[in-house]
Amino acid sequence: MVTKPRQYQLIYESLKRQLVEGIYPKGSLLPSENELSVTFQTTRMTVRQALTELVREGFIERRHGKGSIVRSERQALGLLSFQGFSEVVGNNHVVRTEFLAPLTLMSWPTDFFYNLTDTERNLDCLFLHRLRYADNNPIMLEHTFVPDIGLDSLQADGLLDGSLFRTLSNRYQLDIRNMEQRLRAVKATIEQAHLFGCTKNTPLLYIERRYLTNRPNLNVYSRLFCFTDHYAISGGL
Amino acid sequence: MVTKPRQYQLIYESLKRQLVEGIYPKGSLLPSENELSVTFQTTRMTVRQALTELVREGFIERRHGKGSIVRSERQALGLLSFQGFSEVVGNNHVVRTEFLAPLTLMSWPTDFFYNLTDTERNLDCLFLHRLRYADNNPIMLEHTFVPDIGLDSLQADGLLDGSLFRTLSNRYQLDIRNMEQRLRAVKATIEQAHLFGCTKNTPLLYIERRYLTNRPNLNVYSRLFCFTDHYAISGGL
DNA sequence: CTCGCTAACTTGTCTATACAAGTATCACTT
DNA sequence: AAGTGATACTTGTATAGACAAGTTAGCGAG
Structure with missing residues (x-):
């Protein structure tokens, strides 16, 4: 429907x-x-x-x-609005997403970066580990956690176009209603430095996000590490 | 009026x-x-x-x-909405602003971080150099640039309550209509480390902002360095 | 007791209209 | 030539309704 x-x-x-x-x-x-x-x-x-x-x-x-x-300037990468990577960035930059690990179903990490609701704790957790590129430069390392509400064919059908949220909305009627985030600056680990092609301890923009959905007590969580030496992250309003 | x-x-x-x-x-x-x-x-x-x-x-x-x-959680410092520091943070945290230099009238820096409009280039520039505290911890170093449209008594009357934007609106009918920003992670200089009480090269959240006003081609510019080791910066929507 | 339906709420979307207030233009006056 | 004012645009604010659609509580049938 x-x-x-x-x-x-x-x-x-x-x-x-x-x-x-x-x-x-x-x-x-x-x-x-x-x-x-x-x-x-x-x-x-x-x-x-x-x-x-x-x-x-x-x-x-x-x-x-x-x-x-x-206006339509959009000089930098926009991700502070809540569409997501492919929605907002696409106009001026060539975007690509690489899976660093296959989609895995697991239980929630013990020291999770947000307090989970009871509803979520009783579900498994779908984990996406992705590296996102703009103009072929690695820009954003993303850990996404989706509560498993029977998302069996997630990888097969919709995720190939790169838009997780559109897939969740179209196939599973899970609509993102709101987003909140916390920002920090952190040092790159040696693994992250490897991925971004920078040195260890390079400052990264670290973002923790909670996407509120139309289902009460069901959220999507994301943790982003952004390499901002060459591309700034833009937002507005 | x-x-x-x-x-x-x-x-x-x-x-x-x-x-x-x-x-x-x-x-x-x-x-x-x-x-x-x-x-x-x-x-x-x-x-x-x-x-x-x-x-x-x-x-x-x-x-x-x-x-x-x-909702009214506001667990972290919110500054991605465009009110400004004192508006948004005030509820859960004790906020204080310290002037690191007296309000100065000068010409625009030559290598400014945004492209100025012609209107602005023909005006002088009011410079505010402030350090902002939450719960007595230095959190945010802010460089603010306001085009001088006859803001003679700015420091005297309104800035004492700490809200630049309210003063600009009440006394000079300069209303903020919109904001856009670019985010980066950078290393703290030795001077910044001194102010924040951290070590050199500590990652800082760096934000460049342009506040669009009701007067065409007149913007307020800000450059923020945020020390995020103890306080995250929160935003939403 | 449990399930399912209904009724009474809620917010979301939409119509049709009115006046206030900012902007631009152009003719007219000075 | 420069300023003034009328005018015809624009968006901003507000009214007074209507129906759609999600939520919840309670009632009644099983």
Whole structure:
């Protein structure tokens, strides 16, 4: 059962597609809310909901009395918005993900970096160990932990396109609703240095994340090590 | 001329005040949107606008069919939302800001970390050099650059309460509309190590920020060095 | 007692409209 | 030429409803 797309979602996706395709030059104005509400056969409030989302993701900027201005700079890697790697980065950089270990089903680590809920503790844990590249440079080492709610065919069907969250949403109706994260700077271990092609003790950006889903007490957890010497990590809002 | 507060702003501030005062226990539910619209003599849509802002700042979380759930964990220092230090951190931690140098008016550094607009290049630059503490531990070294639009009495009147942005908004009608940032991990210099009480080459979280304001081509810039060994930096959404 | 359905809540989405307020343009006045 | 003001745009805020859809508690049938 695929969830029926909402109207504002359709508008959002339509505009976003045009934005990433570069239909609108940077700095130009989108059609006004009134024009959009006519072309999409809906009301201004619904259009505004779509535009608000585009603002939140940094695609456009709005000025009272002026209009919606196309930003689309995205000079660095964006991952502070919660889409995930392939969603946000894809526009300006060639992205690739490498599995450092096969997908494994295991029990939760004893000293986990977040407090698990009871629901999660009673489940097994699916572990993904991935190294992510931008423009063929290793950038991000990611440990992802997903509570096992019968995700049997996860690797087979959907993960090949690189988007874990889209797969979870489409195949298992597990939607990410929210994200929270803690940031630190740490020293690279010798193993990490090897992966990134840097020296031991090089500073890495370390991020612990909890993705809240539509199922109560079910979260997806991630631990990221980012090598930022050549690429900064960008965020916004 | 003080801008007249909007209705949803009043609702937002009222709820936020109650939240930081701890009226609602963590995990409990706020009054429903219908109840709130009655007590505030307005409509659901207006209440929703206030609630949406509280969600964006991480105070509450909303569940379809359930209600608005009070989060207010804020276990770490939050600075990825764009309010600024004193706004976000204040609840759980005792915050203090120390000026490492007097407020100085100067021209822009030649190798600035963002590309300046022409408008900005033609102005002088106000420089703030501050060290910020949480619970009496030095946490964040901040270099802030504000284009000088006649901010003569900045230090005298408003900065004593520690909130630069509130001062800029109240006294000079310069409102922050948006923020974008780039994150890196870097090594502490010997001077920084001295300030934070750590050793040279300790990894620091380095953040470059541009705050977009309501005046076109006028931004506020900040460079942050965060010592994250004892306090993580938290963000969300 | 347990299961399943219903009823009464909740938030999510959407319509249709109105006025406030910021922006840009252009004709007109000085 | 420079400034003024009207005007026609834009987005921001707000009203007053409607139905969809998720959640929960309780009632009744088994």
